[in-house]
Amino acid sequence: MLNYLWGLMLLLGVIYGAFTGRIDAVTNAVLDSSKEAVSLCVTMLGVMGVWVGVMEIAKTSGLIKVLSRKMQPLIKFLFPKIPHGHEANEFILVNIISNILGLGWAATPAGLKAMEAMEKLEKERGNKEYLETASSSKRCASNEMCTFLVINISSLQLIPVNMIAYRSQYGSINPALIVGPAIIATFVSTIVAVILCKVAEGGKHK
Amino acid sequence: MSFSPLKIVLFVSEFMVPLVIFYIVGYGMLMKKNVYEDFVKGAKDGMMTVVQILPTLIGLMVAVGVLRASGFLDLLAKLFTPVAMLTNFPSELVPLTIVRLFSSSAATGLALDVFKEFGTDSYIGTLASIMMSCTETVFYTMSIYFMAAHVKKTRWTLPIALASTFAGIVASVFLAKIM
Numbered sequence: 001m002l003n004y005l006w007g008l009m010l011l012l013g014v015i016y017g018a019f020t021g022r023i024d025a026v027t028n029a030v031l032d033s034s035k036e037a038v039s040l041c042v043t044m045l046g047v048m049g050v051w052v053g054v055m056e057i058a059k060t061s062g063l064i065k066v067l068s069r070k071m072q073p074l075i076k077f078l079f080p081k082i083p084h085g086h087e088a089n090e091f092i093l094v095n096i097i098s099n100i101l102g103l104g105w106a107a108t109p110a111g112l113k114a115m116e117a118m119e120k121l122e123k124e125r126g127n128k129e130y131l132e133t134a135s136s137s138k139r140c141a142s143n144e145m146c147t148f149l150v151i152n153i154s155s156l157q158l159i160p161v162n163m164i165a166y167r168s169q170y171g172s173i174n175p176a177l178i179v180g181p182a183i184i185a186t187f188v189s190t191i192v193a194v195i196l197c198k199v200a201e202g203g204k205h206k
Numbered sequence: 207m208s209f210s211p212l213k214i215v216l217f218v219s220e221f222m223v224p225l226v227i228f229y230i231v232g233y234g235m236l237m238k239k240n241v242y243e244d245f246v247k248g249a250k251d252g253m254m255t256v257v258q259i260l261p262t263l264i265g266l267m268v269a270v271g272v273l274r275a276s277g278f279l280d281l282l283a284k285l286f287t288p289v290a291m292l293t294n295f296p297s298e299l300v301p302l303t304i305v306r307l308f309s310s311s312a313a314t315g316l317a318l319d320v321f322k323e324f325g326t327d328s329y330i331g332t333l334a335s336i337m338m339s340c341t342e343t344v345f346y347t348m349s350i351y352f353m354a355a356h357v358k359k360t361r362w363t364l365p366i367a368l369a370s371t372f373a374g375i376v377a378s379v380f381l382a383k384i385m
Contacts, residue, residue, distance in 0.1 A: 002309050009269040009312075017276030025275040033271030037264040040318070044256045049249035054230050056248025057241050061234035105255060108350075115355040140359040141352065146366075149351050153342045153367040155374065159222055160339035166318060167335060172326035179222045180215035181332075181381040182339035189340055189374030196366040 040169050047165035055103060064101075068093050078151065078194070079144050088117035092148060099156040111152060118144050147197040154193035155186050212384055259311070266315035274319050295379060296330050298323075303337070303375065307368075310343045333382035340374040 017026035058064050075093055082088050091114035098107035122130040122142050129139045141149075160182050167175035234241040273279050283297045290297035302320060306313040317334050324330040344367050352360055 002312065005305070005309055005312055006265060006269050009273050012278055013269070013272030013276040016278040016281070017272070020277050022276055026272050029271035029275035030268055033267040034264050036271075036318075037260065037267040040267075041256055041260045041263060044259075045253050048252040048256050050252075052252025052255065053245035053247075053249035054227055056251065057234040057239065057244045058230045059248075060244045061230075061237040061239045061241075063230060063233045111351060112354040115351050119355040119357075137358050139357050141355070141357045141361050141363060145352070145355060145357065146361055146363045149348060149360075149363050150366045150370060152351070153344050153347050154370040155340050155342045157339065159226065160335075162314070163317075163335050163339050164223075166314070166321065167326045167331075170318070170321035170326045172331075174219075174327070176223055177216065177219050177327075177385075178332065178335040178339060180218035181336045181378070181385065183218065183222075184215065185336050185340035185374050185377040185381060188377040189370045192373035193366060193370035196369055200362045200366060 040166070043169040044162075044165050047161060047168070051102070051161045055101060058101070064097060068097055071097065078147060078197075082118075082121065082144060086117070086121060088114055088121055088144070091117050095148075095152070096156060099152065100158050102157045102159055102161050107152075111148075114148060115145060118142060118148070143201045147201065150193045150197050151190065154190040156190060157186060158183060215381075216385075262311045263314075266311050267318065269312075270315035270319050274323070279319070295375075296333065298330055299334055299337070302334060306338070306341055307344045307371070309346060313338065313343075329382055332385055333378055336378040336382055337375055340378060341371050344368060344371060 013029075014023075014026060017023050071093060075089055075096070079089070079092065082092075091110050094110040095107050095114055098104070098110060119130065121144070127142070128134060159179055163178060163182070164175045167178070231241055234244065270279075279301065282301050286297040286300040289295070289300065298320065302313060302316040305316055317338050320334045321331055326332075326335065344364070348360060348363060348367070352358075352363075
Protein backbone atom coordinates (compact mmCIF):
# COMPACT_ATOMS: atom_id res chain seq x y z
CA MET A 1 0.00 0.00 0.00
CA LEU A 2 2.63 2.47 1.09
CA ASN A 3 4.79 1.59 -1.91
CA TYR A 4 2.18 3.03 -4.28
CA LEU A 5 1.21 5.89 -2.03
CA TRP A 6 4.77 7.05 -1.42
CA GLY A 7 5.88 6.60 -5.00
CA LEU A 8 2.84 8.42 -6.30
CA MET A 9 3.36 11.33 -3.92
CA LEU A 10 6.92 11.85 -5.10
CA LEU A 11 6.17 11.44 -8.82
CA LEU A 12 3.15 13.74 -8.64
CA GLY A 13 5.11 16.33 -6.72
CA VAL A 14 8.00 16.38 -9.19
CA ILE A 15 5.76 16.48 -12.28
CA TYR A 16 3.38 19.08 -10.89
CA GLY A 17 6.29 21.15 -9.60
CA ALA A 18 7.93 21.10 -13.03
CA PHE A 19 4.72 22.23 -14.71
CA THR A 20 4.07 25.06 -12.28
CA GLY A 21 7.69 26.23 -12.44
CA ARG A 22 8.43 25.44 -8.83
CA ILE A 23 11.12 22.86 -9.41
CA ASP A 24 13.66 24.82 -7.33
CA ALA A 25 11.21 24.81 -4.43
CA VAL A 26 10.88 21.05 -4.87
CA THR A 27 14.64 20.64 -4.65
CA ASN A 28 14.73 22.69 -1.46
CA ALA A 29 11.84 20.68 -0.05
CA VAL A 30 13.81 17.46 -0.48
CA LEU A 31 16.73 18.85 1.49
CA ASP A 32 14.72 20.71 4.13
CA SER A 33 12.23 17.93 4.79
CA SER A 34 14.91 15.32 5.34
CA LYS A 35 16.67 17.59 7.82
CA GLU A 36 13.35 18.27 9.51
CA ALA A 37 12.65 14.58 9.90
CA VAL A 38 15.88 14.19 11.82
CA SER A 39 15.24 17.14 14.13
CA LEU A 40 11.73 15.85 14.76
CA CYS A 41 13.18 12.49 15.72
CA VAL A 42 15.48 14.20 18.22
CA THR A 43 12.41 15.62 19.98
CA MET A 44 10.72 12.24 19.73
CA LEU A 45 13.73 10.52 21.28
CA GLY A 46 13.16 12.45 24.47
CA VAL A 47 9.38 12.15 24.64
CA MET A 48 9.26 8.49 23.71
CA GLY A 49 12.15 7.75 26.04
CA VAL A 50 10.22 9.17 28.98
CA TRP A 51 6.94 7.56 28.02
CA VAL A 52 8.21 4.06 27.35
CA GLY A 53 10.40 4.33 30.45
CA VAL A 54 7.36 5.07 32.61
CA MET A 55 5.44 2.26 30.92
CA GLU A 56 8.26 -0.12 31.74
CA ILE A 57 7.72 0.72 35.42
CA ALA A 58 4.00 -0.02 34.96
CA LYS A 59 4.93 -3.38 33.47
CA THR A 60 7.51 -4.57 36.01
CA SER A 61 5.50 -3.36 39.01
CA GLY A 62 2.58 -5.50 37.88
CA LEU A 63 0.30 -2.50 37.37
CA ILE A 64 -0.56 -3.58 33.84
CA LYS A 65 -1.57 -7.02 35.15
CA VAL A 66 -3.81 -5.41 37.75
CA LEU A 67 -5.43 -3.24 35.09
CA SER A 68 -5.97 -6.28 32.86
CA ARG A 69 -7.76 -8.09 35.65
CA LYS A 70 -10.05 -5.10 36.06
CA MET A 71 -10.76 -5.13 32.34
CA GLN A 72 -11.85 -8.80 32.38
CA PRO A 73 -15.62 -8.02 32.67
CA LEU A 74 -15.37 -5.68 29.69
CA ILE A 75 -13.87 -8.45 27.55
CA LYS A 76 -16.66 -10.75 28.72
CA PHE A 77 -19.20 -8.15 27.60
CA LEU A 78 -17.59 -7.57 24.21
CA PHE A 79 -16.90 -11.24 23.46
CA PRO A 80 -19.50 -13.23 25.42
CA LYS A 81 -19.11 -16.35 23.27
CA ILE A 82 -15.38 -16.88 23.74
CA PRO A 83 -15.15 -19.69 26.35
CA HIS A 84 -13.72 -18.80 29.74
CA GLY A 85 -9.98 -19.53 29.86
CA HIS A 86 -9.55 -19.63 26.10
CA GLU A 87 -6.18 -18.21 25.04
CA ALA A 88 -7.94 -15.69 22.77
CA ASN A 89 -9.11 -13.80 25.88
CA GLU A 90 -5.58 -13.27 27.07
CA PHE A 91 -4.31 -11.90 23.74
CA ILE A 92 -7.33 -9.65 23.29
CA LEU A 93 -6.74 -8.26 26.76
CA VAL A 94 -3.05 -7.53 26.14
CA ASN A 95 -3.90 -5.91 22.81
CA ILE A 96 -6.59 -3.65 24.26
CA ILE A 97 -4.51 -2.61 27.27
CA SER A 98 -1.51 -1.85 25.04
CA ASN A 99 -3.72 0.21 22.75
CA ILE A 100 -5.17 2.20 25.64
CA LEU A 101 -1.69 2.96 26.98
CA GLY A 102 -0.44 3.90 23.52
CA LEU A 103 2.03 1.04 23.22
CA GLY A 104 1.37 0.39 19.56
CA TRP A 105 4.39 -1.84 19.09
CA ALA A 106 3.13 -4.16 21.85
CA ALA A 107 -0.46 -4.00 20.66
CA THR A 108 0.08 -5.30 17.14
CA PRO A 109 1.84 -8.60 17.96
CA ALA A 110 -0.79 -9.37 20.62
CA GLY A 111 -3.52 -8.45 18.16
CA LEU A 112 -2.16 -10.83 15.53
CA LYS A 113 -1.92 -13.59 18.13
CA ALA A 114 -5.52 -12.86 19.14
CA MET A 115 -6.62 -13.29 15.52
CA GLU A 116 -4.81 -16.62 15.29
CA ALA A 117 -6.41 -17.73 18.55
CA MET A 118 -9.86 -16.80 17.24
CA GLU A 119 -9.09 -18.76 14.09
CA LYS A 120 -8.34 -21.78 16.29
CA LEU A 121 -11.58 -21.14 18.18
CA GLU A 122 -13.55 -21.41 14.94
CA LYS A 123 -11.84 -24.75 14.24
CA GLU A 124 -12.75 -25.95 17.72
CA ARG A 125 -16.33 -24.89 17.10
CA GLY A 126 -16.31 -27.08 14.00
CA ASN A 127 -16.90 -24.21 11.58
CA LYS A 128 -16.66 -25.91 8.16
CA GLU A 129 -14.99 -22.93 6.50
CA TYR A 130 -12.07 -23.30 8.87
CA LEU A 131 -11.26 -26.98 8.25
CA GLU A 132 -7.90 -27.77 6.68
CA THR A 133 -9.59 -29.08 3.55
CA ALA A 134 -11.77 -26.03 2.96
CA SER A 135 -10.38 -23.40 0.61
CA SER A 136 -9.48 -20.28 2.51
CA SER A 137 -10.82 -18.03 -0.25
CA LYS A 138 -14.37 -18.48 1.06
CA ARG A 139 -13.52 -18.12 4.69
CA CYS A 140 -15.74 -15.64 6.51
CA ALA A 141 -14.60 -13.72 9.57
CA SER A 142 -16.28 -14.77 12.81
CA ASN A 143 -18.34 -12.32 14.83
CA GLU A 144 -15.54 -12.08 17.39
CA MET A 145 -12.95 -11.27 14.72
CA CYS A 146 -15.09 -8.49 13.27
CA THR A 147 -15.82 -6.97 16.66
CA PHE A 148 -12.19 -7.20 17.71
CA LEU A 149 -11.00 -5.44 14.56
CA VAL A 150 -13.63 -2.74 14.65
CA ILE A 151 -12.75 -1.94 18.26
CA ASN A 152 -9.08 -1.82 17.38
CA ILE A 153 -9.78 0.52 14.48
CA SER A 154 -12.05 2.73 16.57
CA SER A 155 -8.86 3.75 18.43
CA LEU A 156 -8.48 3.23 22.15
CA GLN A 157 -5.46 5.34 22.97
CA LEU A 158 -5.85 7.38 26.15
CA ILE A 159 -2.89 9.74 25.74
CA PRO A 160 -1.74 10.53 22.20
CA VAL A 161 1.95 10.79 23.10
CA ASN A 162 3.13 11.06 19.49
CA MET A 163 0.77 13.92 18.73
CA ILE A 164 1.90 15.76 21.86
CA ALA A 165 5.53 15.37 20.78
CA TYR A 166 4.81 16.58 17.24
CA ARG A 167 2.88 19.55 18.55
CA SER A 168 5.68 20.53 20.88
CA GLN A 169 8.20 20.28 18.04
CA TYR A 170 6.12 22.66 15.93
CA GLY A 171 5.88 25.32 18.61
CA SER A 172 2.55 24.67 20.28
CA ILE A 173 1.99 26.82 23.36
CA ASN A 174 0.22 23.94 25.06
CA PRO A 175 1.02 20.63 23.33
CA ALA A 176 -1.07 18.55 25.75
CA LEU A 177 -4.19 20.68 25.29
CA ILE A 178 -5.65 18.09 22.95
CA VAL A 179 -5.56 15.22 25.48
CA GLY A 180 -9.03 15.85 26.91
CA PRO A 181 -10.74 16.39 23.55
CA ALA A 182 -8.89 13.39 22.11
CA ILE A 183 -10.18 11.18 24.93
CA ILE A 184 -13.75 12.33 24.24
CA ALA A 185 -13.44 11.83 20.47
CA THR A 186 -11.87 8.39 21.01
CA PHE A 187 -14.69 7.53 23.40
CA VAL A 188 -17.30 8.59 20.85
CA SER A 189 -15.79 6.52 18.05
CA THR A 190 -15.40 3.47 20.29
CA ILE A 191 -18.98 3.69 21.63
CA VAL A 192 -20.34 3.93 18.09
CA ALA A 193 -18.19 0.92 17.16
CA VAL A 194 -19.41 -1.18 20.10
CA ILE A 195 -23.08 -0.36 19.52
CA LEU A 196 -22.91 -1.10 15.79
CA CYS A 197 -21.02 -4.35 16.45
CA LYS A 198 -23.65 -5.49 18.94
CA VAL A 199 -26.37 -4.72 16.39
CA ALA A 200 -24.51 -6.52 13.60
CA GLU A 201 -23.83 -9.56 15.80
CA GLY A 202 -27.51 -9.74 16.65
CA GLY A 203 -28.32 -10.04 12.95
CA LYS A 204 -28.39 -13.28 11.00
CA HIS A 205 -25.34 -15.43 10.21
CA LYS A 206 -25.58 -17.47 13.41
CA MET B 207 -15.65 30.04 39.37
CA SER B 208 -18.00 28.52 36.85
CA PHE B 209 -17.87 24.89 35.79
CA SER B 210 -18.32 24.54 32.09
CA PRO B 211 -17.78 21.13 30.47
CA LEU B 212 -15.04 22.70 28.36
CA LYS B 213 -13.12 23.69 31.47
CA ILE B 214 -13.25 20.14 32.75
CA VAL B 215 -11.94 18.85 29.43
CA LEU B 216 -9.06 21.31 29.47
CA PHE B 217 -8.41 20.44 33.09
CA VAL B 218 -8.13 16.77 32.11
CA SER B 219 -5.72 17.75 29.33
CA GLU B 220 -3.51 19.60 31.74
CA PHE B 221 -3.45 16.95 34.43
CA MET B 222 -3.55 13.70 32.48
CA VAL B 223 0.16 13.28 31.71
CA PRO B 224 1.47 14.24 35.20
CA LEU B 225 -1.27 12.14 36.79
CA VAL B 226 -0.38 9.02 34.81
CA ILE B 227 3.31 9.47 35.62
CA PHE B 228 2.52 10.05 39.32
CA TYR B 229 0.28 7.00 39.49
CA ILE B 230 2.67 4.64 37.73
CA VAL B 231 5.84 5.74 39.51
CA GLY B 232 4.01 5.82 42.86
CA TYR B 233 2.66 2.32 42.30
CA GLY B 234 6.12 1.06 41.33
CA MET B 235 7.62 2.49 44.54
CA LEU B 236 4.81 1.02 46.64
CA MET B 237 5.63 -2.36 45.12
CA LYS B 238 9.27 -1.76 46.08
CA LYS B 239 10.55 -1.97 42.53
CA ASN B 240 13.72 -0.36 41.24
CA VAL B 241 11.75 2.31 39.45
CA TYR B 242 14.72 4.26 38.19
CA GLU B 243 16.45 1.23 36.69
CA ASP B 244 13.20 0.09 35.06
CA PHE B 245 12.69 3.58 33.69
CA VAL B 246 16.15 3.69 32.14
CA LYS B 247 15.65 0.30 30.55
CA GLY B 248 12.31 1.34 29.10
CA ALA B 249 13.65 4.70 27.93
CA LYS B 250 16.27 2.82 25.95
CA ASP B 251 13.55 0.73 24.28
CA GLY B 252 11.56 3.85 23.50
CA MET B 253 14.54 5.53 21.89
CA MET B 254 15.22 2.43 19.83
CA THR B 255 11.65 2.60 18.51
CA VAL B 256 12.20 6.20 17.44
CA VAL B 257 15.45 5.28 15.69
CA GLN B 258 13.56 2.57 13.85
CA ILE B 259 10.90 4.98 12.58
CA LEU B 260 13.43 7.61 11.49
CA PRO B 261 13.88 6.14 7.97
CA THR B 262 10.11 6.07 7.33
CA LEU B 263 9.80 9.57 8.69
CA ILE B 264 12.53 10.84 6.35
CA GLY B 265 10.89 9.13 3.39
CA LEU B 266 7.41 10.42 4.11
CA MET B 267 8.32 13.92 5.16
CA VAL B 268 10.31 14.32 1.95
CA ALA B 269 7.36 13.05 -0.11
CA VAL B 270 4.91 15.39 1.62
CA GLY B 271 7.41 18.26 1.45
CA VAL B 272 7.75 17.76 -2.30
CA LEU B 273 3.95 17.68 -2.72
CA ARG B 274 3.62 20.86 -0.67
CA ALA B 275 6.41 22.71 -2.51
CA SER B 276 5.04 21.76 -5.91
CA GLY B 277 1.73 23.36 -5.02
CA PHE B 278 -0.09 20.06 -5.42
CA LEU B 279 -1.49 20.06 -1.88
CA ASP B 280 -3.00 23.50 -2.47
CA LEU B 281 -4.55 22.23 -5.68
CA LEU B 282 -5.97 19.25 -3.80
CA ALA B 283 -7.39 21.48 -1.09
CA LYS B 284 -8.97 23.69 -3.78
CA LEU B 285 -10.53 20.63 -5.40
CA PHE B 286 -12.16 19.71 -2.11
CA THR B 287 -13.47 23.21 -1.39
CA PRO B 288 -17.05 22.38 -2.53
CA VAL B 289 -17.15 19.39 -0.18
CA ALA B 290 -15.80 21.54 2.61
CA MET B 291 -18.37 24.28 1.97
CA LEU B 292 -21.16 21.72 2.19
CA THR B 293 -19.95 19.96 5.32
CA ASN B 294 -18.19 22.77 7.14
CA PHE B 295 -15.02 20.67 7.20
CA PRO B 296 -11.76 22.45 6.26
CA SER B 297 -10.71 21.40 2.76
CA GLU B 298 -7.04 21.51 3.81
CA LEU B 299 -7.68 18.44 5.97
CA VAL B 300 -9.42 16.31 3.36
CA PRO B 301 -6.16 14.77 2.03
CA LEU B 302 -5.07 14.00 5.61
CA THR B 303 -8.40 12.34 6.38
CA ILE B 304 -8.23 10.10 3.32
CA VAL B 305 -4.58 9.14 3.74
CA ARG B 306 -5.20 8.36 7.41
CA LEU B 307 -7.37 5.41 6.35
CA PHE B 308 -4.46 3.81 4.52
CA SER B 309 -1.21 4.69 6.23
CA SER B 310 -0.42 5.99 9.67
CA SER B 311 3.05 7.24 8.80
CA ALA B 312 1.98 9.00 5.60
CA ALA B 313 -0.81 10.67 7.58
CA THR B 314 1.75 11.76 10.15
CA GLY B 315 3.74 13.40 7.36
CA LEU B 316 0.66 15.31 6.24
CA ALA B 317 -0.29 16.28 9.78
CA LEU B 318 3.18 17.73 10.35
CA ASP B 319 2.75 19.70 7.14
CA VAL B 320 -0.54 21.06 8.51
CA PHE B 321 1.26 22.14 11.70
CA LYS B 322 3.89 23.92 9.65
CA GLU B 323 1.44 25.66 7.32
CA PHE B 324 -1.32 26.63 9.74
CA GLY B 325 0.28 26.34 13.20
CA THR B 326 -0.44 23.72 15.85
CA ASP B 327 -2.81 25.89 17.84
CA SER B 328 -4.95 27.15 14.97
CA TYR B 329 -8.40 25.65 14.41
CA ILE B 330 -7.04 23.48 11.59
CA GLY B 331 -4.02 22.41 13.63
CA THR B 332 -6.12 21.54 16.66
CA LEU B 333 -8.62 19.63 14.55
CA ALA B 334 -5.82 17.68 12.86
CA SER B 335 -4.33 16.82 16.27
CA ILE B 336 -7.62 15.50 17.67
CA MET B 337 -8.50 13.65 14.47
CA MET B 338 -5.13 11.92 14.33
CA SER B 339 -5.55 10.90 17.98
CA CYS B 340 -8.99 9.33 17.66
CA THR B 341 -8.63 7.42 14.39
CA GLU B 342 -6.69 4.39 13.21
CA THR B 343 -5.40 3.10 9.90
CA VAL B 344 -8.55 1.25 8.80
CA PHE B 345 -7.32 -0.58 5.70
CA TYR B 346 -3.83 -1.40 6.94
CA THR B 347 -5.05 -2.82 10.26
CA MET B 348 -7.74 -4.86 8.54
CA SER B 349 -5.38 -6.35 6.02
CA ILE B 350 -2.67 -7.49 8.45
CA TYR B 351 -5.09 -8.74 11.11
CA PHE B 352 -7.26 -10.72 8.73
CA MET B 353 -4.18 -12.10 7.03
CA ALA B 354 -3.11 -13.54 10.40
CA ALA B 355 -6.40 -15.46 10.64
CA HIS B 356 -6.40 -16.41 6.93
CA VAL B 357 -9.77 -14.80 6.42
CA LYS B 358 -10.95 -13.50 3.06
CA LYS B 359 -14.50 -12.33 3.72
CA THR B 360 -14.56 -9.56 6.25
CA ARG B 361 -18.38 -9.19 6.47
CA TRP B 362 -19.41 -6.05 8.34
CA THR B 363 -15.96 -5.04 9.58
CA LEU B 364 -15.27 -2.33 6.99
CA PRO B 365 -18.62 -0.46 7.05
CA ILE B 366 -18.70 -0.35 10.83
CA ALA B 367 -15.03 0.60 11.10
CA LEU B 368 -15.63 3.47 8.67
CA ALA B 369 -18.76 4.54 10.57
CA SER B 370 -16.81 4.63 13.82
CA THR B 371 -13.99 6.60 12.18
CA PHE B 372 -16.57 9.03 10.83
CA ALA B 373 -18.12 9.42 14.29
CA GLY B 374 -14.65 10.21 15.68
CA ILE B 375 -14.09 12.87 13.01
CA VAL B 376 -17.48 14.51 13.64
CA ALA B 377 -16.71 14.60 17.35
CA SER B 378 -13.27 16.11 16.59
CA VAL B 379 -14.79 18.90 14.50
CA PHE B 380 -17.26 19.72 17.26
CA LEU B 381 -14.54 19.72 19.94
CA ALA B 382 -12.05 21.75 17.90
CA LYS B 383 -14.79 24.35 17.24
CA ILE B 384 -15.57 24.96 20.90
CA MET B 385 -11.93 25.06 22.01
